[in-house]
Amino acid sequence: MSESRWFRAGKQLLIYLACIAITKYLIGFSAMAVSRYTNGLLRLLGYGSVSDVFSFYAGNWLVFNAAVGLLAGFLLYAKCNSVAILFTWVPFGAILTWNILNYHASILVPDAMAGFHHFLSLGCKEASYDQVYISARCADQFRYSLPFYAAAGLSIGALLRRLMGQRIAAGLTVY
Numbered sequence: 468m469s470e471s472r473w474f475r476a477g478k479q480l481l482i483y484l485a486c487i488a489i490t491k492y493l494i495g496f497s498a499m500a501v502s503r504y505t506n507g508l509l510r511l512l513g514y515g516s517v518s519d520v521f522s523f524y525a526g527n528w529l530v531f532n533a534a535v536g537l538l539a540g541f542l543l544y545a546k547c548n549s550v551a552i553l554f555t556w557v558p559f560g561a562i563l564t565w566n567i568l569n570y571h572a573s574i575l576v577p578d579a580m581a582g583f584h585h586f587l588s589l590g591c592k593e594a595s596y597d598q599v600y601i602s603a604r605c606a607d608q609f610r611y612s613l614p615f616y617a618a619a620g621l622s623i624g625a626l627l628r629r630l631m632g633q634r635i636a637a638g639l640t641v642y
Contacts, residue, residue: 483551486543486621490555494539494617498531499524505531525605526590532613536620537627544625548632552625556618563615566607586612 502524524531544552563586570582591605601609 479549479551482547482549483554486552486555487558487618489539489543490536490559490618490621491614494532494535494621495613497539498528498535498617501535502527502531522592526592528591528608528613529589529616532616533620536617537624540621540624540626541628542624543621544628550629553622553629555625556615556622559615559618563611566611588612 499520503520506520506523540552540555567582567586570585585604586607588608591602591608593602593605
């Protein structure tokens, strides 16, 4: 490999590692902030009765993490134009898959799909700051599922921006 190829490979690796760090540490905080503002807006419009912002976020965390990840991926790809962003979901998907496959069914949930039920859902309604309680299922989803939702959103947002750029380059309309 020539020096320029090593430089490009190093740049791709740094972008990839930055995307993993963004997914792990920033998207979750941003999703919580978006849920706080969404909850306030819904309450202002008379549609929301949830007083606990964390309960609102926990009940809808798939939506918030995926949406913020989608926007972040779209913007990151527009700035970096790196194919590495498209694969941000891979390590988080591998960790989640490993945990799903190694989850042991209990007496209460004896079926083979227990891991899917335990780790994958739209949200976790039983989590609340008021009660200072979070179930093991919610904790596992928070630890393993949320980063995957954010990373999948990031990768899909980058893919959408890439496809949009290809349509523009081809002289086609974007919509």
